[in-house]
Amino acid sequence: MLPRTRPVLAVAIACLALSTTACGSGSGGDSSSGKAKVGLITKTDTNPYFVKMRQGAEQAAKSAHVDLSTAAGKFDGDNAGQVTALENMVASGVKGVLITPNDSKAIVPAIAKARAKGVLVIALDTPPEPENAADALFATDNVKAGELIGAYAKTAMTGKTAKIATLDLAPGISVGVQRHDGFAKGFGIGSTDPSIVCSQDTGGDQAKGQTAMENCLQKAPDINLVYAINEPAALGAYTALKAKGREKDVMIVAIDGGCTGVQAVKDGKIAATSQQYPLKMASDGVKAIAQYAKGGKKASGYTDTGVQLITDKPQTGVEAKDTGFGLKNCWG
Incomplete structure (x- = not known):
């Protein structure tokens, strides 16, 4: 862990592991904005399914007036990359993180550490194992x-x-x-x-x-x-x-x-x-974290985002x- 006396360095290092949207202008997490920070970690950043999910999160973040940081595994199954991204987002001060686990079991210890620090963790699309390892799940049935x-x-x-x-x-x-x-x-x-x-x-x-x-x-x-x-x-x-x-x-x-x-x-x-409907999953997830940041109400349990x-x-x-x-x- 980085020393508490070096917060600027910690944030800078965290940004290196996140996607470019995480640390720039616009949807990135700007500590000077006064807005609550929300993180999104997908399985990959190239699959069209997760591209749509990111779009939903970006739209909702703009409407909810929160700063969004995004990251992804380098490939489908990259648990280590997701763990690093989650740790970096927690270090940067996010109020909550949305995550589509690459490995439902291996990600659980990192989720537990984030929740222990008061970060709301919502799984999208794929539940962790056990499902209650995250605060909530927004997903297709x-x-x-x-x-x-x-x-x-x-x-x-x-x-x-x-x-x-x-x-x-x-x-x-x-x-x-x-x-x-x-x-x-x-x-x-x-x-x-x-x-x-x-x-x-x-x-x-x-x-x-x-x-x-x-x-x-x-x-x-x-x-x-x-x-x-x-x-x-x-x-x-x-x-x-x-x-x-x-x-x-x-x-x-x-x-x-x-x-x-x-x-x-x-x-x-x-x-x-x-x-x-992955766009809805992410959009509803961002809204839930924004509500938590504003009033302390935590999302919990399973939310069915629909199937047709x-x-x-x-x-x-x-x-x-x-x-x-x-x-x-x-x-x-």
Whole structure:
């Protein structure tokens, strides 16, 4: 720890580890402004999902008259980078931090240290493990997101014997487990039902999604339904299916609802997707920290930031919005 007699040096060093928005003018944390400071730490700063999240935080910070500092891991899974960013933000005097954990368990000690110093910590999108390690969680109900596309696929597959490939995330990551289990529940089967003829991890990556689908087609050529953890994995699956001339007779459903993904639904590459709203997660999180800074009221527990089924091929009894709505609200 830096000596208490060197606060200027401490802040300067903290700024080096944050993104450029953290220490410059505009949305950066300016100690002379008299405004409360809020931090946002995302998994990466290049993924469009987290870019949208940062936009939401920036908009809310401007409206709430607080100073926003932002930082991110260098890559998806970079826990050490997030720990450093959190420690630096605490040293710079933030009232609260929003964080999307890269490692739900490994980040917990750093969160505990921040909370012990009176910093309000709100997890966005991905809960820490245990969930109550943070003061609050603002996120999609990932089980519900899975249930929506599972119920849609079940109805759309009426009269057919399902042969399902699941393109999952990675072992032990809560978001992936919840979405997979939700899909199975919505489809009316167990998460390891025999109708699931192939399961592959993709890390949510398009190239890995393509490879996973190729592997599944080798194992079970009669696959007729694909569940994908997200739209990049779904588009990878579509590429593999198209190469085999199967893109028109295999249904793909996914989760995320980004603009590219919704366009893929509109183009007929994906049948349906569950749309989530990262901009709202971050915006509501900043407002909660601003309220804490103003009056001391702490956000707590879980706040569901919403999910909506998007498709242009609606099924009877399954509530959905079309891609016109989806494109207007993608990641809003």
